Amino acid sequence: MSKWLWLLLMIMAWMGLGLTISNSQHKQIKGNQVSPNQISRIVSMAPNLTEILFALGLDNEIVGVTVSSDYPPTAKEKRKIGNFWQPNIEAIMATRPDLVITLGFDQQINLAHRLKRIGYTCLTVRIEKIKDLFEAIDAIGTAVGKQQKAHQLISDIRAKLDNLRALVGRDKTLKVLWVVQREPLRVAGRDTFINELIEIVGGVNAIGPTIHKYPPIGAEQVIACRPDVIIETSEQHQNPPAQLRQAMQYWGRFDNVPAVTNKRIYVIPADVVSRLGPRLSLGAETVARCLRPELFEK
Amino acid sequence: MKNETMKGLLTPGILARRTALAAAVLVAVMFVCSFIGSERISLKAVFYTAPDSTTVNPDHEIFVRVRLPRIILAAIVGAALACSGVTFQALLRNPLADPYILGISSGAALGATIAVLGGFDWTLWGRSPIAVFAFAGGLAAVWLVWSIGRMTGKFYITGLLLAGVVVNAFFSAIIMFLTSIAKSQQVHATIFWLMGNMVEEDFLVLWIGTGCIAGGITALFLISPQLNVLSLGEDDARSIGLNTTGIQTFAFTIAAFITAVAVSLSGLIGFVGLIVPHAIRLIFGPDHRQLFPLCAIIGAAFLVGADTVARTVVAPAQLPVGIVTAIVGGPFFLVLLIKYSRKVHWYK
Numbered sequence: 001m002s003k004w005l006w007l008l009l010m011i012m013a014w015m016g017l018g019l020t021i022s023n024s025q026h027k028q029i030k031g032n033q034v035s036p037n038q039i040s041r042i043v044s045m046a047p048n049l050t051e052i053l054f055a056l057g058l059d060n061e062i063v064g065v066t067v068s069s070d071y072p073p074t075a076k077e078k079r080k081i082g083n084f085w086q087p088n089i090e091a092i093m094a095t096r097p098d099l100v101i102t103l104g105f106d107q108q109i110n111l112a113h114r115l116k117r118i119g120y121t122c123l124t125v126r127i128e129k130i131k132d133l134f135e136a137i138d139a140i141g142t143a144v145g146k147q148q149k150a151h152q153l154i155s156d157i158r159a160k161l162d163n164l165r166a167l168v169g170r171d172k173t174l175k176v177l178w179v180v181q182r183e184p185l186r187v188a189g190r191d192t193f194i195n196e197l198i199e200i201v202g203g204v205n206a207i208g209p210t211i212h213k214y215p216p217i218g219a220e221q222v223i224a225c226r227p228d229v230i231i232e233t234s235e236q237h238q239n240p241p242a243q244l245r246q247a248m249q250y251w252g253r254f255d256n257v258p259a260v261t262n263k264r265i266y267v268i269p270a271d272v273v274s275r276l277g278p279r280l281s282l283g284a285e286t287v288a289r290c291l292r293p294e295l296f297e298k
Numbered sequence: 299m300k301n302e303t304m305k306g307l308l309t310p311g312i313l314a315r316r317t318a319l320a321a322a323v324l325v326a327v328m329f330v331c332s333f334i335g336s337e338r339i340s341l342k343a344v345f346y347t348a349p350d351s352t353t354v355n356p357d358h359e360i361f362v363r364v365r366l367p368r369i370i371l372a373a374i375v376g377a378a379l380a381c382s383g384v385t386f387q388a389l390l391r392n393p394l395a396d397p398y399i400l401g402i403s404s405g406a407a408l409g410a411t412i413a414v415l416g417g418f419d420w421t422l423w424g425r426s427p428i429a430v431f432a433f434a435g436g437l438a439a440v441w442l443v444w445s446i447g448r449m450t451g452k453f454y455i456t457g458l459l460l461a462g463v464v465v466n467a468f469f470s471a472i473i474m475f476l477t478s479i480a481k482s483q484q485v486h487a488t489i490f491w492l493m494g495n496m497v498e499e500d501f502l503v504l505w506i507g508t509g510c511i512a513g514g515i516t517a518l519f520l521i522s523p524q525l526n527v528l529s530l531g532e533d534d535a536r537s538i539g540l541n542t543t544g545i546q547t548f549a550f551t552i553a554a555f556i557t558a559v560a561v562s563l564s565g566l567i568g569f570v571g572l573i574v575p576h577a578i579r580l581i582f583g584p585d586h587r588q589l590f591p592l593c594a595i596i597g598a599a600f601l602v603g604a605d606t607v608a609r610t611v612v613a614p615a616q617l618p619v620g621i622v623t624a625i626v627g628g629p630f631f632l633v634l635l636i637k638y639s640r641k642v643h644w645y646k
Contacts, residue, residue, distance in 0.1 A: 003520060011513040018505035025501070067615060083615045085486060089498070091614045093360050094337040106414060106487035110426075114497060118363045211479060 036145035043092055045102040045111065046084055048127065048277035050075050052137055053101070055153055055278040056146045064095040071271060071279070087111050092120075099123060099143060127276050129193050134158075137278075153278060160281035161200055164288055167295055168202035174291050175206040177227035177259065180214050182250055185222070189215050193276050201288035203229065222254055230259040231290055233270035243267045266290040308585050316588060320595040324373070327599040331606040332361065332369055336613035339365075367498040371563060372605040372619070373598035374504070375496075376570055378511040378560035380597025381518055383571030384589050385553035388525045389546055390455055397557040397571035400462040404469035405439020406432040406561045407492055411473050414488050415480050425503065425562070428491060433562035439465055440554040494567035494620030496605050507563050514556035515594050521545060522586035529584070567620045569627040570601055577634050600627075 043064035044050040050069035053062050059074065064081040079095060082088035085107055092100060092115065100115055102108040104126030112122040123143050125136035134154045141150020176198045178188035188194040189210045198205055206227040207215065230251060234243045244267045251260050259265060268290065273283040289296050333339065343357035382397035390399070398404075409431035418427040443461045450457025477485045499507075518525075524545045527535045535542050557571075574597040578589055601619070604626055608619040 004517075007513060007516055007520070010516075011509055014509040014513075015506060018502060018509065022502040022505070080614045085490065086616045086618075088336055088609075088614045088616055090335055090337045090360050090364050090609075093364065094356055096356050106484060107490065110487075117500070118359070 036143055039099050039144050041095065041097045041099070042144065043081055043095055043097040043100045044069065045081075045087060045100065045108055047071070047271070048275040049101050049103065049125070049140075050078075051275065051277035051279060052140055052153075056137075056141060056144065056149050058144060058146070061144070063097060064092060084108075089114060093118070101125065101140060101143075103127060130161075130196050130276070130280065133193075133276050133280065157278065157281055161284060164281065164284050165200055168288060168292055170202075172199065172202055172204050174203045174228045175226060176203040176291065177206040177222070177225065177230045179230060179232045182232070182247075184216055185218070186214050186216050189213050194273070197273065197280075197284055197287055198291075200284050201291055203287075203291050219254070223257060226257060227259045228262075228264060229291055230257075230265045231287065232265070232267045233274055234267050235270050240267050240269070264290075308583075308588055313588050313591070316582065317591045317595065320592050320599075324595045324599040324602075327602050328369055328373065331602050332365055334606050334610060335360075335365055336610055364498045367501075367504060368496055368605065368609075369602055370504050371499055371507070372496060372601045374508050374511050375560045375564045375567065376574075376597040376599070376601025377515060377594040378556040378597075379567065379571040379601070380574035380593040381515045381590055382553040382557040382560075384575040384586065384593050385518055385525070385549050386571075387575055388529045388586060389549055389553075390459060391529065391531075392455075392459065393576065394572075396568070397553070397560075398566070398568070400458065400554070401439035401443045401465040401469065402436040402554060402557050402561060403566050404466040404473070405442075406436035406558065407488075407566065408439075408469045408473055408476075409433070409435025410491050410565075411476050411488050414484050414491075415476055417484075429562040432565075433558050436558040436561050437554060439469065440550075440558075444550060444554075490618055491565045492620075493565065493618030494623070495565040496608070496619050499563070503563070507559060510559045511556050514552045514559075515590060517552050518549065519587070519590040521549060522590055525549065525586040529586070565618075565620070567601070567623055569620075569623040569631075570597055570604075573627040573631040573634075574600055576631060580634050580637075 040061055041063045042053060042058060042061045044053055044062060045066060047066060047069045050062065050065045051071055054072050054075065062075075062078055065075055065078045066087075067080050067083045069075045069078070079091075081091040081095065084103075084105075087108075089111070098121060100112070100120055100122045102112045102122060102124050104124055109124060112124050115122050123139065125132075125139055127133050127136045134157075137150050137154055138147075141147045141153075178194050178198065180186045180188060187207055188205070189207060189212055190205055191209075191213050195205050206225040207217065207221070208225075230247075232243065232247050234240045244265070247265050247267055248263075251257070251265055254260050268286050272279050272286055333341065337360055339357040339361055343355065344361045345358070379397050383395070386395040386397060386399055387393060389395075392399075410428045412435075413427040413431035416427070420427060422430050443458060443465050446461040446465075447454050447458030450461070477488060480488075524535075524540060527538065527540055528542060528545060532542050560567075575589065575593050578592045578596060582588060582592060601623070604622040605619045607626065608617040608622045611617060611622075
């Protein structure tokens with residue numbers, strides 16, 4: 001029986017030793033807290049954050065972006081530090097950033113925790129609604145010492161959105177079905193910024209409140225909600241005309257849905273409308289052109 | 299290489315020599331892998347500090363804070379899964395048994411899913427809620443399966459396996475339900491965890507994890523003669539005076555414990571607990587006295603290698619390590635199976 005006693009003693013001694021060593025190591029927080037004006041090496045962990053940073057004129061300060069950061073075109077030339085869901089912490093550290101900006105998703109919050117533990121400065125912004133976008137731009141502007149430019153950018157986007165609102169007027173009768181994915185069918189629900197986008201340009205989401213942000217729906221709901229317009233987004237690697245043909249074919253079976261009868265099915269590029277960033281007004285305009293083409297004919 | 303498949307031939311000398319050889323392989327693998335990565339770092343830069351040490355040395359920091367902890371984590375998790383696989387295969391007398399067969403995986407996954415959906419924001423001894431819930435969920439599930447299995451009576455091994463299958467299926471259904479009502483961004487976080495999620499861990503976490511897993515493997519090694527007898531069949535074992543129930547309960551508890559520790563450290567990593575024990579058994583024979591030390595070391599080396607591939611193959615992004623263990627491990631195992639299975643008869 002004594003071998004078990006020995007084993008137990010060894011394990012306890014090991015644990016005790018570990019606790020002692022870890023207590024004796026004083027947690028050193030690196031003293032390289034840089035003031036906002038001196039930040040010169042920024043890593044962006046999402047495409048829309050990259051767009052915000054470029055819009056704030058930080059072209060030279062950005063040292064790392066995610067694989068899918070493709071706008072503005074110069075972003076493609078920046079060093080890649082992994083993708084949004086699977087960031088590469090070694091690559092991030094190799095860029096020697098003095099600020100890492102992440103989004104408020106679980107995976108990214110986790111990354112920020114890990115980086116902070118090693119001693120890097122991180123800024124986490126949550127961008128889910130249009131209001132959050134303005135707050136995020138403000139927060140990033142403050143963190144990098146570009147408040148003025150940030151305020152200018154915010155009021156610029158606001159002004160453009162207001163112009164659009166004025167253009168489309170107060171009429172909100174067009175019912176829009178925003179399709180995220182066709183098989184299985186998923187659409188944008190009410191609790192999304194896409195819903196806000198639809199309402200800005202004078203539409204209303206055909207789908208009522210749901211528990212999911214992007215609810216999966218069945219054919220029954222498609223027919224019951226009677227959308228006037230159906231909008232699909234296309235990724236860049238897809239071919240929009242081909243997708244439009246497929247979409248027409250797919251939706252053709254719902255022949256008593258107004259959008260299908262009136263052939264009001266649109267395919268628009270995903271990056272302007274699914275990234276909540278500085279190109280928001282461009283996205284809103286793209287949607288407006290689908291809903292009210294007559295306003296843009298002049 | 300000689301093939302002594304009869305366990306009578308295993309002498310302490312042979313065991314020590316083989317263990318030393320395996321340990322040398324492990325050290326070599328860990329050394330090589332610590333210099334492979336998406337960022338090239340040089341040995342010189344890692345240990346050289348500039349006289350004006352005001353700037354951080356990124357090579358040193360990447361090596362010490364990220365790469366080394368991750369390699370150590372892979373090593374201890376690989377050792378735990380391989381030894382746990384050996385134990386479950388011996389106890390269930392089923393070559394298809396792996397560490398997750400009795401519901402640990404689905405229990406841990408359910409725990410992790412609940413932790414993600416709950417959105418908790420605390421840490422327990424430096425561990426995230428996901429790790430804590432996964433640990434608790436894994437142990438709870440295996441305890442549930444074990445109790446159900448014991449209730450099925452004399453042929454309880456079949457009962458255990460069936461209970462494991464049913465509990466796995468039931469928990470998976472609950473996980474599916476929870477993820478289908480969850481927000482999509484949370485689902486994503488769970489999915490990556492489920493495929494094996496290796497990150498650099500704190501010193502203390504690694505130290506405690508090493509203690510738990512090394513202690514558990516040593517305990518299993520100490521009962522390996524009894525496991526040898528058990529693998530001949532329970533009735534035979536009992537007839538020569540072995541307390542089979544006591545040994546089984548003890549081995550199950552230890553194996554479940556080290557698996558739960560491994561799962562809480564790195565998520566669900568498949569295949570290690572299946573292919574490493576079989577590979578070692580096919581090459582060196584089924585004696586548990588050598589299976590435990592060799593499987594621990596080779597399991598560690600295998601997972602360190604697999605994780606290095608996962609870190610680098612799609613750089614700058616990374617793969618979940620579970621994908622690599624399955625892709626690398628599957629064909630490798632098949633080759634071994636065809637090559638050696640005619641020579642060795644294990645578990646009739």
